[in-house]
Amino acid sequence: MISARKKISRWLICMLCVLGVATIYIRLNPHYKTDIFRSFAKGNWYLFSEQDTLYAMGYYGVRKYLASDPKNLILLAENDEFTSARVIARGGCVHGRYLYMTTRSFTNNSSEIGSLVVLQKDNLESVRKINSDMKLVEVQQYLDRYLLVSGIGGFIIFDAINPSNPKEIFSYKHHKHREYQGFDFFENDNKLYVAFAHFAEGIGIWELDHSGKATAVTEISLNESFLVNQMPFYQTMDVIVDYPYLYATYATQTEKVSVKSDRRGLLVADLSDLDNIEKKMVLIPVSDWYHKTTGDRQPSYLKKFENNVYLNFGEKGVAIFDVTNPDNPYYSGTNDLSNDSALIQPIYVTDDGKLFTGSYYWKTIYGMTLGK
Structure with a gap:
């Protein structure tokens, strides 16, 4: 009996030592924590559609759904062969018979940085992969010929x-590694423009x-613009343009949620005169803020x-702004499509x-038809 107890004690001590070493190792190499978590929590990063087909991208790769009924998606195809080496499918668009997908590593310890994948x-089914030395974000097609890829x-x-x-014909690398996140095209006076979200550095x-x-x-x-917790405080990640108005996300980037100087809402800019752009901010009231956070x-x-x-x-679902009069937009509330406070991205x-x-954590996609 004593011998058996000693064996159990030694086994428990060994297990505690292994767990202790593993904990220290993960603390020293935090990307392993993400690796472990995202090995089963394969959430979404990007959605777009073509007619009744919805494409979804994330830690699971890329999936294609029949989406004629937004509450009852039917999976048609999927490809997860690009999600190894700590890489996620980040964005996509279609052009003719092909789908173009951007990928990027989600840690700094990946064997692959980013790529444009043709499917x-x-x-x-994959056709070609074009590797990049940038973490790629979004891809969109324009002028029925070119692909613009942000990173x-x-x-x-x-x-x-x-x-x-596709062949690379132009590239721009910022000298201070500026982020080029979501973007959108617009036309004015027979000229074509693109607006980029630059994270803490505004919009270009x-x-x-x-x-x-x-x-x-x-x-x-x-x-x-100032620093809190050694991080750029105010940031924008995505833009859309309905000329002459540009709309952009507006949030804070802090380690703690709901600090006194926190701001969350919509930025609206009038692009009628590019030499004198007027902008305004419409904030979401504190009472409607989310409490669960993403990266x-x-x-x-x-x-x-x-x-x-x-x-x-966040878990509030979508925040809605009425822009019937873009010069006087207003916040009109939130809508939780999941009906369960699911954290969405x-x-x-x-x-x-x-x-x-x-969903931020899982492959789940929630849908509804507006106005019904």
């Missing part, structure tokens, strides 16, 4: 005249020519449908008014 749209530190333009084999506007080149035009600073403080995604702008907003609205949100 067959019908079955999501952490710059952006790249590809010529996709041969859709299965570039002109795009018909040869695939880009020229910097102007920048929009955030109203306030980047929300809102970090937004979409516009008819006279409303929708922003992701990406959002998307289709052209016919289907609103989707993606």
Whole structure:
């Protein structure tokens, strides 16, 4: 009996030692904590659609759904072969018979940094992977030929005249590794522009020519900028343009939630005169704030449908702003599509008014038809 007790005691001591060493190792190498967590918690990062087809991207790779009924998605195809080496599927768009997907590592210890992946749209089988030295964020197609890819530190333009084999024709690397997050195109006076969200450095506007080149035009600073907890305080992660108005997410980036100087809401800018851009802020009241957090403080995604702008907003679902009069927008409340206070991350609205949100932790996608 004593011998058995000694064996059990030794076993417990050994297990405690192993757990102690593992805890110390994870503390010294925090990316392993993310590796372990995301090995089973494979949440969403990006949503977009083409007609009744919804594409979803995240830690699980890419998935394709029939979404004619937003509350009853039908999985049509999936591809997870690009999620090894601590890489997530971050963004995507379709052009002809192909789907273009951006990937990026979610730690600094990945064997791969980022890539543009070309897949067959019908079955999501891979065609080609173009590696990058940047963590890539979003990809969008423009002028029915070019692909613009944003990233952490710059952006790249590809010529996709041969859709299965796009070629890089222009790239810009910022000297201070500025972030190029969500972006959107707009036209004015027969010129094509793109507006980028620059995280804590505001918004940048570039002109795009018909040869695939880009020229910097102007920048929009955030109203306030200072440091809290050694982090840039105010930040924007996504923009959309319904010319002449630009809408951008506005939030804080702090270690603690709901500090006294916290701000969350919508930035609206009038682009009628690029030499004198007027902007305003519409804030979400403290009483409606979320309490569960993601890596980047929300809102970090937004979409516009008819006279409303929708922003992701933690377990509150989406925050809604009425922009019927863009010069006088106002906050109109939140909507939890999950009906269970699920923490969400990406959002998307289709052209016919289907609103989707993606779970931050799981593959789950919530949907509804606006106005019903």
